[in-house]
Amino acid sequence: MRLIDYANPTRFLSLSAALLPWIVGVTVVLFAVGFYLVFFVAPADYQQGETVKIMYIHVPFSWLSMFCYMTMAASALGTLVWRHPLADVSAKCAAPIGAAFTFLALATGSLWGKPMWGTWWVWDARLTSVLVLFIMYLGLIALQETIEDPARAAKAGAILTLVGVVNIPIIKFSVDWWNTLHQPSSVFRAGGSTIATSMLVPLLVMAVAFTFLFLVFHLMAMRNEILRRRIRAMRMIEAAGVE
């Protein structure tokens, strides 16, 4: 089966209905394993102590904030290039979920920062980029809520998403540059390669678990959106009196 075969919303509805219980099951198992590893197996960091436990949710949230945007970007390409009928449903439904995860990345980062830095917020390069990303999510949602016609809103949102994708690396680079200019020493170094295996495994399990959680929400929201459009079309038929 090619991707275009899933373009039929009815087929998508039946397929997703069959898949959803399995995905939910995998998610639950992954979270059970992940929480066990985090709270009973993973060691405390020798510098940060037990606060490192926040990392096991903070890092997956920031990973998801990017992953969700990339999903939207892929959907935006699907909308603009292939005019895939499910692509704009996918993009529209991913936006609020992505915004929620980005918010959680900011909130947990702040809660992690308070014991580490002594303040709730520092203009750290990473936190600042995530904040800009969060504003971009809110802007996208605002744009889609403001344009009434769904097809037009989807196209405008797709263009803005792609412009955002092109700009995100530039924003990241400039915020990093700006940060080194103003704060030469960054305290916050959740080191990518220096992390120990005993911490990496729980982190990876949690990251996969949250990705599956995103998948569950995304599929559920997409099903709702398809039904909503169907209802909208039926209301129009009813209003036109074609019966």
Place this chain on the structure above:
Amino acid sequence: MLGNHAGFILASYGLSALVIVVLFVWVAVDGRAQRRQLADLEARGIRRRSDRRAEGGPE
């Protein structure tokens, strides 16, 4: 077991759980509302164009 910063750890896990539960409830309630409206419309005999075509055109 959580050390002297237990409050921060619990707060971040609690907040995450709260946001995720709210997200879940929102999606679930929305889904239920859509299904109810759809059932309501179908009960009143309103069909989509594709359904009618499948049944051999409008009666």
Place this chain on the structure above:
Amino acid sequence: MSALTSLFVREMRLATRVGGGALMGALFFLIVVTVVPFGVGPDLNLLARIGPAILWIGALLATLLSLDRLFQADRDDGGLDLVLMGETPLELVVLVKCLAHWTATGLPLVIASPLLAIFMNMEPVAIGATTLTLLVGTPALTFVGAIGAALTVSLRRGGLLLAILVLPLTVPVMIFGVSAATAAVQEPVPFATPFTILAALGLFAMVLGPIAGAAALRHAGD
């Protein structure tokens, strides 16, 4: 090319006639800069230090607020449909419209900035550097803003939404603009490093803005 030249002339005429509002941006710029000392206090040393940032923020806001009518007026009078059906590539039309808009509203900001810098108690070197960065940076703001203007063209009140959509995208221009302006008077970085990156961002926006703006205008029509 004559079609684009006449478009440029038309845009300039529309902007400079009565009700065109070309100088409104410069006036807004003046007011933003005047209001800042009331907020932070009349400490001249502080003002001299944050002066480049204030001028940049003022220019950013003035540019964004003047952009919401960039395509809307054409849409209202039907001119946009003619352009969409015409043979001239829409990307070039957007580019020329942006250039005309910048000449009418962005250039006055750049010209006014040395005068406003005196209010901020800035040194002559800093004044020169800030004016130069604004000269290079404001076109980038216009081009990026044009994307937002094209996306919100069909909305009755797109002004605020335009600013929300575009402001995150202007963060790099802002960072390197202010950095270059302050680097001219402070030691850590040479002026040329952020300034060349600012110029690169401007050139990049010059490509991205017309392409994305034209795509948004095409999809707003159908």
